[in-house]
Amino acid sequence: xxxxRTVLRGxxxxxxPVALATLAGCASVEPWERGTLAEPHMALDPHPARSAVLSxxxxxxxxxxxxxxxxxxxxxxx
Amino acid sequence: xxxxxxxxxxxxQALTAAAFALPGLATPAHAEDDQSFSIQYSHYFEGERNLxxxxxxxxxxxxxxVDSVSADANLNLTDRIKLQASYSQDSWSGAxxxxxxxNAAVEAQLMSGxxxxxxxYTDRDHHPVVVDWDSYDPDTGLYQFRAxxxxxxxxxxxxxxxxxxxxxxLSYEWNRAELSAGGGLSxxxxxxxxxxxxxxxxxxxxxxxxxxxxxxxxxxxxHASLAANTAAxxxxxxxxxxxxxxxxxxxxxxHDLAGDIGVTQILNKGALVQVDLGYTRSTGFLENPYKxxxxxxxxxxxxxxxxxxxxxxxxxxxxxxxxLRSQFALTVRYAQHVAPTDGALHAEYRLFRxxxxxxxxxxxxxxxxxxxxxxxxxxxxRYYTQTAADFYRPYFVFDEAYPAHPGxxxxxxxxxxxxxxxxxxLSGFGALSGGLTLEKRFENGIALDLAYEYYAHRGGLKLxxxxxxxxxxxxxxxxxxxxxxxxxxxRDARLGAxxxxxxxxxxxxxxSTAPAGVPFADMLARGGELAFDIGYVDSxxxxxxxxxxxxxxEQEEIDLACGSVACALGPLSRSxxxxxxxxxxxxxxxLTLIAAPRLVNRGIVLKTLEPIFAGAxxxxxxxxxxxxxxxxxxxxxxxxxxLAAFRLLDKPGNxxxxxxGLSVPTGRDGIRLNTKTDYASYGxxxxxxxxxxxxxxxxxxxxGGWSGGAQLAGIKRLQHRNDAGYRLGDEVTATxxxxxxxxxxxxLSARVAYEWxxxxxGRFKPHLxxxxxxQETGQADWDVNGDGVVDSxxxxxxxxxxxxxxxxxxxxxxxxxxxxxxxxxxxxxGLTMTVPSxxxxxxQLSVEWLQPIATAANGYQLSRRGTLTARVSVAL
Numbered sequence: 001x002x003x004x005r006t007v008l009r010g011x012x013x014x015x016x017p018v019a020l021a022t023l024a025g026c027a028s029v030e031p032w033e034r035g036t037l038a039e040p041h042m043a044l045d046p047h048p049a050r051s052a053v054l055s056x057x058x059x060x061x062x063x064x065x066x067x068x069x070x071x072x073x074x075x076x077x078x
Numbered sequence: 079x080x081x082x083x084x085x086x087x088x089x090x091q092a093l094t095a096a097a098f099a100l101p102g103l104a105t106p107a108h109a110e111d112d113q114s115f116s117i118q119y120s121h122y123f124e125g126e127r128n129l130x131x132x133x134x135x136x137x138x139x140x141x142x143x144v145d146s147v148s149a150d151a152n153l154n155l156t157d158r159i160k161l162q163a164s165y166s167q168d169s170w171s172g173a174x175x176x177x178x179x180x181n182a183a184v185e186a187q188l189m190s191g192x193x194x195x196x197x198x199y200t201d202r203d204h205h206p207v208v209v210d211w212d213s214y215d216p217d218t219g220l221y222q223f224r225a226x227x228x229x230x231x232x233x234x235x236x237x238x239x240x241x242x243x244x245x246x247x248l249s250y251e252w253n254r255a256e257l258s259a260g261g262g263l264s265x266x267x268x269x270x271x272x273x274x275x276x277x278x279x280x281x282x283x284x285x286x287x288x289x290x291x292x293x294x295x296x297x298x299x300x301h302a303s304l305a306a307n308t309a310a311x312x313x314x315x316x317x318x319x320x321x322x323x324x325x326x327x328x329x330x331x332x333h334d335l336a337g338d339i340g341v342t343q344i345l346n347k348g349a350l351v352q353v354d355l356g357y358t359r360s361t362g363f364l365e366n367p368y369k370x371x372x373x374x375x376x377x378x379x380x381x382x383x384x385x386x387x388x389x390x391x392x393x394x395x396x397x398x399x400x401x402l403r404s405q406f407a408l409t410v411r412y413a414q415h416v417a418p419t420d421g422a423l424h425a426e427y428r429l430f431r432x433x434x435x436x437x438x439x440x441x442x443x444x445x446x447x448x449x450x451x452x453x454x455x456x457x458x459x460r461y462y463t464q465t466a467a468d469f470y471r472p473y474f475v476f477d478e479a480y481p482a483h484p485g486x487x488x489x490x491x492x493x494x495x496x497x498x499x500x501x502x503x504l505s506g507f508g509a510l511s512g513g514l515t516l517e518k519r520f521e522n523g524i525a526l527d528l529a530y531e532y533y534a535h536r537g538g539l540k541l542x543x544x545x546x547x548x549x550x551x552x553x554x555x556x557x558x559x560x561x562x563x564x565x566x567x568x569r570d571a572r573l574g575a576x577x578x579x580x581x582x583x584x585x586x587x588x589x590s591t592a593p594a595g596v597p598f599a600d601m602l603a604r605g606g607e608l609a610f611d612i613g614y615v616d617s618x619x620x621x622x623x624x625x626x627x628x629x630x631x632e633q634e635e636i637d638l639a640c641g642s643v644a645c646a647l648g649p650l651s652r653s654x655x656x657x658x659x660x661x662x663x664x665x666x667x668x669l670t671l672i673a674a675p676r677l678v679n680r681g682i683v684l685k686t687l688e689p690i691f692a693g694a695x696x697x698x699x700x701x702x703x704x705x706x707x708x709x710x711x712x713x714x715x716x717x718x719x720x721l722a723a724f725r726l727l728d729k730p731g732n733x734x735x736x737x738x739g740l741s742v743p744t745g746r747d748g749i750r751l752n753t754k755t756d757y758a759s760y761g762x763x764x765x766x767x768x769x770x771x772x773x774x775x776x777x778x779x780x781x782g783g784w785s786g787g788a789q790l791a792g793i794k795r796l797q798h799r800n801d802a803g804y805r806l807g808d809e810v811t812a813t814x815x816x817x818x819x820x821x822x823x824x825x826l827s828a829r830v831a832y833e834w835x836x837x838x839x840g841r842f843k844p845h846l847x848x849x850x851x852x853q854e855t856g857q858a859d860w861d862v863n864g865d866g867v868v869d870s871x872x873x874x875x876x877x878x879x880x881x882x883x884x885x886x887x888x889x890x891x892x893x894x895x896x897x898x899x900x901x902x903x904x905x906x907x908g909l910t911m912t913v914p915s916x917x918x919x920x921x922q923l924s925v926e927w928l929q930p931i932a933t934a935a936n937g938y939q940l941s942r943r944g945t946l947t948a949r950v951s952v953a954l
Contacts, residue, residue, distance in 0.1 A: 029286060033347050036415050041422045041446035041454060044342070044352050044411045047515060049150065050529055050558050053120045056146075057556060061535065063464050063503050064407070064430035064438035 113153050113917045115952055117612070117659075118560035120146045124172070125553040130181055130230055134173070138755070139233055142172030145714060147657065147677055149612060149950075153565075153917070155248075162260070163246040167657060167677060169713030170239060175231035177310075177370040177394055178472040178500050178550070182206035182226045195232075195372075195392065199223065202386030204376065204475070209387065220385045229472050229549045234368075240655070240679040240713035241266040247275070254281040267681070267709050268367075271298040288342040290354075300330040302367035303708055310370040310394040311488045318363075325708045328396075330363025340409075348415030358405040370394040371500040372473035373493060375480040391480045392473070393488050397499040399469070405432040421447040435468035436504065439541065456515040458531070463541035467504035469497035472546065505546040508539025513556075523567030524954055531556045561610070563954060565917035572953065575606070588951050589733065590778060591785050593815055593827040593908035594924035595947040598672065598737055599776045599789055601723045602664035608954040611660035615947050619940035620651040623891065627933050629941075636687050639891040639938035647890035650683040652761065652940050656716065672721040672737075678745065680762050681711030684890055712758060716745035717765045719772055731780045739772035741793065748802040750845075756884070757802060757842045759892040767800025783819040788812075803843030807836025807899045823914045831904045831928060837936055838895035842886035849879040891938040900935035904928040904945065922951040 029037075036042060045051050122144040126134050134140065148166035155161050183198035185208045190196075201207050205225055213222035245262025261274040277292035303325045304312065312319055312326070319326050340354030374392040382388055407430045414423045423445050430438040444458035474495065481492030513531030520526075533554045537545035592599035594613065602609055622629045623639065630638075636645045657677040664670045721739035728734075745765020749758050757763075774791035793809040815829035855873050862872040891897045908926030913919055928945040 029344050029347055031284065034344070036348050037344060037350060039415075039422070041448065042348075042350075042413055042415055044350065044413055044424070046422070046424070046446055047456070047517075047527070047529075049116055049118045049148070049560055049562070050515065050527070052148075053118065053146065053556070053558055054531070057122055057144075057554075058462075061503060061533075061554075062438065062462060062509070063432075063434075063436045063467065064405075064428070064440070064462075 113565040114562055115151045115565060116560060116562040117149045118558060120558040122556050127231060127552050128549055130228060139173035139235055142174055144168055144170040158251045160249045166243045168241045173233040173235045176234045177232045177372055178229055179372040180206040181228040181230045182208050183392060184230055197391045200388045200390055229547050239711055268302040269300055271296055286344045291339045293337045296334040298332040300363050300367060301327055303327050310396050312396055314398055314490055315396060328367050332362035334358060334360045350413050352411040354409045356407045360403040361401060364399045364403055365397050366501055369397045369501045371397050371498045374475040376475055376477055377479040378477050398497050399499055400497055403432055403434055419447060421445055436464055438464035452519040454517040459512045461510055463508040466506040470499055470504040472500055474498055502550045506540045507535055507537050507545045509533060509535045510539055522571035523564035525562045527560050529558045569917050569919055588922055591817055591825055591910055592787055593829050594926040594949040595928055596789055596813060598721055598774055601670040601725060601735055602662055605664050605666040607664045609662040610954055611951040613658040613949040615656040617945040618653045618943050620943055621940060623938050624941055625938050626935060640888045641894050643888055645687050645890055647684040648687045649890060649892055649940055650685050653681040655679045668725040670723045674719040676716040678716035678764050679713035682762060683709045712749055712762045712764055714764050718742045718744045734777045737774045741770035741772050743767050743769060747800045755845050755847055757886055760838055760898060761892050766806045767802060768795045768797040768805055770795050786816040788814040799840050804838055804840040806838055810834045823912050825910050827908045829906055833902045835899040837899045841895050844883040844885050847884045848881050850882045851877050852880055854878050897937035897939055903932035905931050920953055924949045
């Protein structure tokens with residue numbers, strides 16, 4: 001539980017500025033104003049296939065394994 | 079003996095340990111709006127690690143290398159239902175650390191000649207030292223020694239191995255929500271995983287805010303051979319080790335349950351952020367079965383002389399980790415548009431903690447900069463740092479006497495630690511990486527990109543200091559190249575081109591309806607067209623061994639199948655997988671150029687027919703033969719075929735084409751298993767090693783709903799010998815088929831095929847073998863003949879070790895050239911689907927199974943099981 005609390009505390013600390021920014025600025029973005037956001041290079045992950053390979057390689061070299069939000073795979077490179 | 083010997087002892091026969099990867103931990107891809115097909119190739123390679131006084135070349139080692147290929151498709155089945163499917167394959171080879179230990183222990187081993195490190199000395203303050211045994215001072219009774227605080231890895235080499243993974247997901251979209259469900263499997267020779275996952279998202283506030291979530295469950299089975307790991311104590315796993323084909327094999331099961339929830343928020347017209355919280359619970363066998371740790375025992379009651387020298391016996395033990403790992407991860411991603419350059423800044427921060435004591439932080443920054451003309455350049459940099467797991471040490475020393483069972487192995491119950499690992503991935507370290515991606519997007523929906531990343535793992539880069547020593551530092555590089563096809567844009571572009579030429583609105587890019595297993599039968603319909611084709615071929619064989627077409631018993635196999643020597647090993651099964659990539663381009667209507675590289679994976683399972691080392695006199699010493707029984711495989715790039723296909727005749731219902739081709743020897747032909755200096759058997763080599771001429775002639779006819787065809791093809795080796803000393807036989811194939819259209823998009827086919835494979839000419843050339851034991855008559859230092867004096871008449875047989883050129887060891891039937899080739903008849907059925915409409919209009923999927931019906935194999939070979947071929951052909 002200690003662990004969970006630490007992580008939650010971290011996430012709250014990090015989320016706070018995000019939440020403030022959200023309140024401050026997002027209400028005004030109408031669908032027709034989202035052209036820039038729809039550009040391929042503005043995607044949160046513009047290179048998903050390459051990210052998959054990178055996280056695959058990192059999961060076999062680093063202890064912090066891939067999270068559920070990334071695609072994974074066997075090690076392939078002990 | 080050196081580290082090499084100890085590597086051999088501790089060695090991993092195969093180092094897959096996909097152990098630490100969780101294929102299931104991917105939510106089904108949140109289906110993209112666009113329909114796409116992509117393929118990606120990546121090449122990972124490491125630099126050499128610091129082995130102090132030894133080099134990779136002197137130990138016969140190569141740094142690890144991985145070749146990966148993946149294909150991915152996203153398709154709309156209906157307006158609301160989407161399908162995502164992917165396949166990937168990794169092949170890797172090279173040396174990896176098995177264990178780390180004080181360099182002083184390696185020095186002590188070198189001096190004592192032991193087969194593996196078994197002790198070291200320390201000074202009175204417990205710092206490892208190297209003792210100079212020649213420095214004995216009779217006056218004091220003491221030896222000189224010097225401090226050696228260095229640590230070193232013992233490396234072990236793996237034969238090339240391959241992992242394959244297939245997965246798929248279906249998703250359903252509502253106006254403001256999406257749900258997806260998927261699953262898949264990952265297979266390699268020592269690790270199988272299956273996984274299912276479920277995910278979704280909800281849009282809130284007119285899609286300003288999106289909640290996304292995912293759940294996954296993975297169950298894995300580990301079955302790793304420990305045959306080469308005899309120096310390490312298996313104590314804690316005795317009940318998990320069973321004999322498989324004569325090899326001790328460790329069995330384990332593992333379960334991973336993962337979940338995540340996140341929020342994506344549009345902040346303004348040019349910025350969005352995602353915050354995601356994930357939890358993974360892993361239980362079961364979480365060890366890497368190939369990693370060992372060194373346990374040292376510094377007996378507090380031992381005799382210590384005036385110099386303070388202390389003796390510390392050591393023992394390698396398989397690592398032990400807790401059976402539960404709880405992992406939390408917080409990920410924040412942020413994208414910011416940079417108006418002055420139209421660039422996009424991406425930042426990703428990740429915090430990870432688990433109950434093993436590992437805390438990791440990473441920050442990843444990249445900047446996507448469009449350059450005009452469809453070019454995008456993306457520089458990227460990342461910093462990662464982690465603390466060590468609670469049970470990690472490079473090696474362990476306990477203040478107690480060596481706790482052996484009387485006369486037996488280590489008594490682990492007397493070791494005060496339950497968990498211990500020296501896996502560098504659980505150590506404290508930092509990593510800095512940087513890279514560059516260059517992408518080109520074409521108007522017709524094709525995008526190509528090329529990326530490079532350099533990665534430096536350094537103990538000294540750990541945040542806050544205190545990371546592992548520099549002995550474990552390494553660097554690696556990752557090259558990726560990918561092709562992505564936006565299916566809708568590409569179809570529209572091709573339809574437009576067809577209309578411009580006034581040849582109707584259909585897209586028959588592929589003119590052939592030949593079954594999947596007929597190679598290079600197709601041409602493109604028109605000049606200017608491009609196409610891409612992936613074929614998968616699985617052909618395998620199994621016991622019993624046959625002579626021509628007659629099963630033979632084990633006694634005959636031993637006596638006759640290896641020629642003039644007795645067989646020590648017999649094959650149980652053989653596997654052969656091939657992924658063939660064809661890039662097709664038609665410069666004019668009558669000519670199509672084809673370049674076809676292939677990835678191959680070949681494996682064999684051998685059993686012991688006689689004890690290998692018993693009776694060395696009868697079957698010969700085996701200093702360097704194949705590793706022995708068990709599973710062996712090789713994977714990597716095979717030979718590349720380049721072809722020019724000419725349209726000789728093209729009338730309605732009747733066409734004839736001829737192709738002139740060359741097989742370029744890009745596949746390796748002199749592969750050796752592990753650190754051996756002898757070659758792996760002929761059938762395990764990945765390429766022919768020779769330039770080969772590969773012509774074919776294909777005819778196809780069609781009337782009504784019926785079609786048929788025939789092909790004559792051959793391989794003529796253009797060189798006398800390859801670099802390894804032999805030449806594969808020539809080949810001729812003849813085949814004929816008939817097909818019936820069932821609907822306008824599906825046809826069924828039946829085919830017969832005849833193949834003649836010539837014998838292998840020549841054989842592996844002799845290889846240099848180190849330290850071959852030889853019996854020689856030499857001077858004795860005692861009175862052998864009993865004449866009262868020791869002189870030159872006193873001789874005896876002594877063993878000397880020499881470097882020698884030795885012929886390839888024929889251990890099993892597959893080591894003998896006479897047991898290759900033959901005549902083979904096959905018959906089978908197949909189906910070909912041609913997509914009638916939609917984004918994939920004109921593209922083809924075909925599958926075929928061929929069953930052996932008659933075999934006249936040369937010599938002793940396994941029974942063929944049949945050939946499965948699947949092929950996807952996509953016009954670009």
